[in-house]
Amino acid sequence: xxxxxxxxxxxxxxxxxxxxxxxxxxxxxxxxxxxxxxxxxxxxxxxxxxxxxxxxxxxxxxxxxxxx
Numbered sequence: 001x002x003x004x005x006x007x008x009x010x011x012x013x014x015x016x017x018x019x020x021x022x023x024x025x026x027x028x029x030x031x032x033x034x035x036x037x038x039x040x041x042x043x044x045x046x047x048x049x050x051x052x053x054x055x056x057x058x059x060x061x062x063x064x065x066x067x068x
Contacts, residue, residue, distance in 0.1 A: 022060055022063075
């Protein structure tokens, strides 16, 4: 697993065969973001939508992507 800042993600992305991606719906302040993916190189193998509730301020989607 790679957990890090934007530079670490960019450096390791070419080594990844699978990505566990969380997409937050809405405006979230931050200074570091995951690099833009070209989805033509990735296949979605699972997707789970989570609605905002008492524990989550935003709706979000958890995706598992495998490299094609």
